[in-house]
Amino acid sequence: MEPFKTITATAVPLDMANVNTDQIFPARFIRKPRAVGYAQFTFHDVRRRxxxxxxxxxxxxxxxxxxxRIIVGGANFGCGSSREGAVYTLIDSGVRALIAPSFGDIFAANCLKNGVLTVTLPDDIVAGLREQLRGADRPVLAVDLEAQAIVMPDGTTLDFSPDPFQKHCLLNGLNEIDLSLEFAAEMAAFEASYRERFPWLAPDAQRTRG
Amino acid sequence: MPRARTIIDKIWDSHVVARRDDGECLLYIDRLLLQENSFHGFDKIRREDRTIRNPGQAFAFSDHYVPTVGREQGLDGIADPEIRNMVELIESDSRDNDITLFGLGDIRQGILHVVGPEQGITQPGLVIAGADSHTSTHGALGTYAFGVGSSEVAHVLAVQGLWRARPKTMRVLVETPLSDGISSKDLILAIIGRIGAGGAVGHVIEYAGPGIAALSVEQRMTVCNMSIEAGARAGLISPDDKVCEYVKGRPYAPSGELWDKALAYWRTLASDADASYDREVRIAASEIPPMVTWGTNPEQVAAVTGTVPDPAAESDPGRRTRMERALAYMALEPGTELRSIRLDRVFIGSCTNSRIEDLRIAAAVAKGRTAQVPTMVVPGSGLIRQQAEEEGLHETFLAAGFEWRSPGCSMCVGINGDMLNPGERCASTSNRNFEGRQGPGGRTHLMSPAMAAAAAVTGRITDVRELTGEG
Structure with missing residues (x-):
């Protein structure tokens, strides 16, 4: 995964709450292989007649x-369907950071797994940021994950508090599966005692039917 | 005395494999549910050369892309090569990885959130991850179930766990039972209307109270199914005797001595009476009328007896803008009686409302009446279709001019080719009225199976109580 450290780029204000993943990436494109490039599908039906x-x-x-390359959205951004294509399409369009008052949980998890930073800030702060972008000569933000700071068009700085693990993974471009497999011994011990405690859930018990 | 715990605490505590310094836990995943859209997850497993830890704990379902007509032709019945490819991919990915598939041609095939409980794959006390946001459905059986994207599908396949922070909890206390003729779909739409589409972000909802206890297990699935439409991480209900009775005897349910052990455990799962929650919402369900959405997300909902709301009367500017945009998309004028809105299509199906009880209710309304607009009924599984035919429900539907189809997600999401034409207006028992959800330019009004059947036989949004004399 490509590490995320800093980005200085154009930021687009999207003044819409409850933007759902059907809007970001309509369902009929999910069946397309990633190799076709998903940028053409980003917000397809919202962008086009x-x-x-x-x-x-x-x-x-x-x-x-x-x-x-940065989207400043409204509350509950990325709600709805779990389709990870909604993140792939943003990445293929160059988007690496999202700022909103809140995010759909599944979407935020999908962002993290793909190296896209989600920054959660209070509603009024995000509204002010969108307002400033609309009024700025150049709607550019600088997002520095290490410093946990966003430099706004007027030169002032906004601090944010990423989840420490999210920050660690993004900064280092870590593959979470590799990290989790380091817990293989804990998992093996857990599974052994779990299957003893709940014997009806042992894989053998599950496979005998059907 | 031990601390009083919610069912969420109890399930969580029994599934923690490891804990990081920041408090996040590696949570054990009992079952992984897969569907055709999981192909990116399998690609990731192959690309990174991972070993699947427990293939016996993953179950795959052909549901999103399967056709609902011409099933006797198998794969050859799918004309679009891209759609056919999706059904072929889940078949080959399951076969190659030794994962059980409920596929085309199997009588048990159907929507993953219908088949999981039906087969006894879903049981109380589990943690279930599903490659679909409506995985919350399984919470009706007292399981902690949530949707994940493709990367986390790959993570579960390789690790059998997922990293999660302990969620905040919200109790939705349904203080009174629903009135006669009102369904749990009306209840969940009313709840979402009350707390909002983002009202439960970061929380797991536990539905509780006499109004929930009175519901059948299938009706509870409808409630838990739409938890995600309020932004919740999951939605669940403490299991009671109805749930244990529901699971008993199903193919994947424990039997004999193991059944007794499981039952004894399941009876310890319900939330302790004095457990506390981060938030609580109280609902007097006896006051809920049939509900219909007028907008483009499920929070934009009203009583069927009401009118399309006026954005000018909304004081919050953000809400007002969203209402204006929704009404423009839906081509509705403020003040219009909801019951005067004419429809082009009706869809009865989806993981929200395609179970046998839903079909019985729809058939009771359709009986002796005639569809005024094209109406399709899509059962949630092959076994439900079979049971409905044994009960003669299909004859009622066919006599009323409804189409009787084969199981799948169908026009809830429109990716198997069952979709609305641009501008068409549909009464739907599904879960999302998003712009374009049922087809680009399509307009969706969510409602219960009884209300959808009433809409079918009148051609307009109708208060089903006017037909049945209830309420």
């Missing part, structure tokens, strides 16, 4: 935000 033309009112279609 039925005839394929772009909706000018959607911020990502504005020239000033077109190369955005």
């Amino acid at each position: 039925e005839d394929g033309s772009l909706r000018p009112e959607f911020p990502l279609n504005e020239d000033r935000y077109r190369d955005a």
Whole structure:
């Protein structure tokens, strides 16, 4: 996984609460192999009319935000379906950081597994950030994960508090499965006592039927 | 005296494999549920050359992409090569990895959240991870069940555990039983309307109280199913005798001596009476009427007797903007009587409402009446379809002009090809009324099976109580 340390990039304000993963990545594209490149699907039906033309009112279609690598969204961003394609499509579009008052739990977990930073900040702070981006000559943010700080267009700094483990994984580009397999001895011991305590759950007991 | 614990605490405490300094726990995963969209997870396992730790604890289901007609043709009945490929992938990934598949051609095949409980794969006290956000459904049996993405699918396959922080808890206390003719779908829609689409983010919901105890196990599944629509990590219900009775005798349920051991354990799982929760919401269910969504997420819901709300009357500017956007998408005017809204299609199915009790209720409304708009009934599994046919429900549906289809997710998510045309308006028993969910440009009104059947035979949103004389 590509480590995340700092990013200085265009940030797009999306003033919508409850953005769901069907909006980020419509279900009919899930069956596409990743190799086709998922950037073409990002916010597909929100960005485009039925005839394929772009909706000018959607911020990502504005020239000033077109190369955005940071999204500043509303509450409950990424709610709904667990499809990880919603993260793949953002990555393929260049997005590496998301800032919102809250995130859908499954979506946030999927982001972490793919090296995308999710920053949670209070509602009014995020609203102020979106407002500043809309008014700025250049809607650019600098996000520094090590320093836990975001430099806003007006030069002021916002501090944030990432989950320590999230920070550690992102900074080092760690594969979580490798980390977890370091607990193989604990897992083996756990499973042995677990199956003794709950014998009806032993794999053999589960496989005898069906 | 030991600390009073919730069922969430009890399940959590019995599943902690290891604990990190930051408090996150490696939680043991009893069962992993997979579906066609899990292919990225298997790709990751192959790419990283991982060994699957316990293939016997994973179960795969062909449900999202299977056709609901022409099933006698098997894979050849799938015309679209990309859709067919998805069904082939879950078959080959299961076979190659020695994972049990409930696939096309198997009478047990169906929606993963229907088949899991039906087969006894879902049992009280488990931790279940599913490659689908509606995995919360399984919580109805007193299990801690949640959806995961493909990377965590791969993680569970390789590790048999997942890292999680102990969740916050919310108790939804349903203080009174539902009125006659009102379903648990109405209840969960009312709950989401009350707490909001993000109202339970970071929390696990425990549904409790006399209004929940009175529900059948299938009705409880409908409630737990939509926990994710309130943003909850999971939703569950303390198991009671109804749950134990439900599990008994199912193919994967323990039997003999193991059944007695399991039962004794399951009876210890219910939340202690004096356990505390981070939040509590109280609902007087006897006051809930049939509910219908008017907007583009499940919190945008109202009583069927009401009208489309007016954004101008909303004081919160964010909410107002969302309402305006939703009404523009749904092509609805404020003040319109919900019962005057005409429909183009009706869908009865999905992991929320496709079980035998749902079909019985829909058939009771359809009996002796005639569909006014194209209506499809999609049972949740092959066994449910079979049982419904034994009971003659399919004859009632067919006589009313409803289509009687084969099991799958179908038009809840529209990726098997069952979908709305742009601009079409649908009464649906599914769980998401998101923009484009049932097909690009499609408009969805969520409701109960009884309400959907009533909509089918009138061609408009209808208070089912006007047809049945209840309420």
